[in-house]
Amino acid sequence: MSLVKPETNYELVSGLEIHVQLNTNTKIFSADSASFGALPNQNISTVSLALPGALPKLNKEVVAKAIRIGLALNCTINQINHFDRKNYFYADLPKGYQITQDNQPICINGFLEVELNDGSTKKIGINRIHLEEDAGKSIHDQDEHYSLVDLNRAGVPLIEIVTEPDIRSAEEASALLSEIRKLVRHLNVSDGNMEEGSLRCDANISIRENGTTAFGTRCEVKNLNSMRNVRRAMEFEFTRQIEVVSNGGKIIQSTLNFDADKGTTSPMRTKEEANDYRYFSDPDLQPVYIADEWLSEITAAMPALPNEISKQMVAEFEISKADATLFAEDLDLLLYFNHALPIVNTKKTLINWLIGPVRALLSDKGIAIADYKVKPEQLAAAINLVDEKKLTQQIAIQQLLPAIEGNENANVEDLAQSLNLLITENIDELGGFINEVLNKYPQQVEAFKKGKKGVLGLFVGEVMKLAKGKADAKKLNELILEKLK
Numbered sequence: 001m002s003l004v005k006p007e008t009n010y011e012l013v014s015g016l017e018i019h020v021q022l023n024t025n026t027k028i029f030s031a032d033s034a035s036f037g038a039l040p041n042q043n044i045s046t047v048s049l050a051l052p053g054a055l056p057k058l059n060k061e062v063v064a065k066a067i068r069i070g071l072a073l074n075c076t077i078n079q080i081n082h083f084d085r086k087n088y089f090y091a092d093l094p095k096g097y098q099i100t101q102d103n104q105p106i107c108i109n110g111f112l113e114v115e116l117n118d119g120s121t122k123k124i125g126i127n128r129i130h131l132e133e134d135a136g137k138s139i140h141d142q143d144e145h146y147s148l149v150d151l152n153r154a155g156v157p158l159i160e161i162v163t164e165p166d167i168r169s170a171e172e173a174s175a176l177l178s179e180i181r182k183l184v185r186h187l188n189v190s191d192g193n194m195e196e197g198s199l200r201c202d203a204n205i206s207i208r209e210n211g212t213t214a215f216g217t218r219c220e221v222k223n224l225n226s227m228r229n230v231r232r233a234m235e236f237e238f239t240r241q242i243e244v245v246s247n248g249g250k251i252i253q254s255t256l257n258f259d260a261d262k263g264t265t266s267p268m269r270t271k272e273e274a275n276d277y278r279y280f281s282d283p284d285l286q287p288v289y290i291a292d293e294w295l296s297e298i299t300a301a302m303p304a305l306p307n308e309i310s311k312q313m314v315a316e317f318e319i320s321k322a323d324a325t326l327f328a329e330d331l332d333l334l335l336y337f338n339h340a341l342p343i344v345n346t347k348k349t350l351i352n353w354l355i356g357p358v359r360a361l362l363s364d365k366g367i368a369i370a371d372y373k374v375k376p377e378q379l380a381a382a383i384n385l386v387d388e389k390k391l392t393q394q395i396a397i398q399q400l401l402p403a404i405e406g407n408e409n410a411n412v413e414d415l416a417q418s419l420n421l422l423i424t425e426n427i428d429e430l431g432g433f434i435n436e437v438l439n440k441y442p443q444q445v446e447a448f449k450k451g452k453k454g455v456l457g458l459f460v461g462e463v464m465k466l467a468k469g470k471a472d473a474k475k476l477n478e479l480i481l482e483k484l485k
Ligand code: ADP
Pocket: 013, 014, 015, 016, 017, 162, 163, 164, 165, 166, 204, 205, 206, 207, 215, 216, 217, 218
């Protein structure tokens, strides 16, 4: 009898709670700057400090951004929603409660389709998206005797995206997170930076026997701050829970920490020890009322989403999906492309340049396209010169583009002319070079005439050298063949 691996009898069930820090200029309930990296306690006021009598005032931009991501995740927007107080004590939470949304969040009932490695798609339900404020930060390692508190982050806007327990593997969780990161960036809702904590997630994990439908008891792994750790935590928990159950044990609903060094989880608290947050609606804030007109305005202003863009580009320009994705997932590149598009002679050529030489050039410099000092209109003009055989591609890349950089008023053709980069049209001059080369290689000329056509390349190369690259190779071929007749 063969042994059955216990793993094969169970499936993983998971739902994620994803925190996204919004990239608004100011905090959710005050005019304090929400920027990252300021000196400690620089971005604070009476509201962040929770001084008596200080009142919160909702930042409209936060609501707009939450709606945008809600629409992208196919959610229903709750046009009336409200804020609640989640009560707990912590040194970096001076109010003694966090303002969040409990049972009337801003967005509900959405879904997201993600693509998996095998090319299949998986639909994952979004239970809700709610708005909340971040807490401050306690610093324990700067002073020998005291912990320090920095309240710059207190009140920075967050949204929490809560999925349905539809996730069945670490791969699906990864795909979902990277899709969400892509969307929040695309919609300019957040920088989506996991390393800096702008995107972090809690993973709820349970197991159930294959073929059964009831959910098992879940454990919640807190504060996973990288895609890799989400995968590791899931794989670890999956195996751990199977072991517990296989040995006749029971899973206890609990909150777990993930140890990134060891790749293991450990209990923080069980359900019995869980906080009772005593939620109640915040009397300092009115319910949020999203008027029909405003919602329509935001809906109308939604940009095409990455998946739509890539489908459209594949259809319109007949490029591969991988190439289209490069544009769909890089808004700056797309913007650059769209600026250059009306100017180029052939659209496909522009695409080839952007994903070929321009990309290589940028990666050499270690910069992003947004920082490239050649304007899209100028690149388009340079590409046209090559297209019109007035300039070779090599000279365009190696000499013209560097000369344009930072010279944003330069007329590209004039510049190429003044730098003497244009393909020489002087047949006499080229003819002189050809004679010179043919005289230099009499044996090869003989060989050519006897049928060794391969030496033509040598002649072209040599003439090109004398012409300093400023000749159209095809034309040169013709001229040399003419002379050899
Ligand atoms: P709570 O309000 O106690 O946090 P929720 O019902 O809102 O509970 O669920 C929180 C998260 O846990 C959601 O992402 C949900 O998909 C997930 N979840 C719920 N039940 C399970 C389960 N049995 N196994 C795995 N994940 C679950």
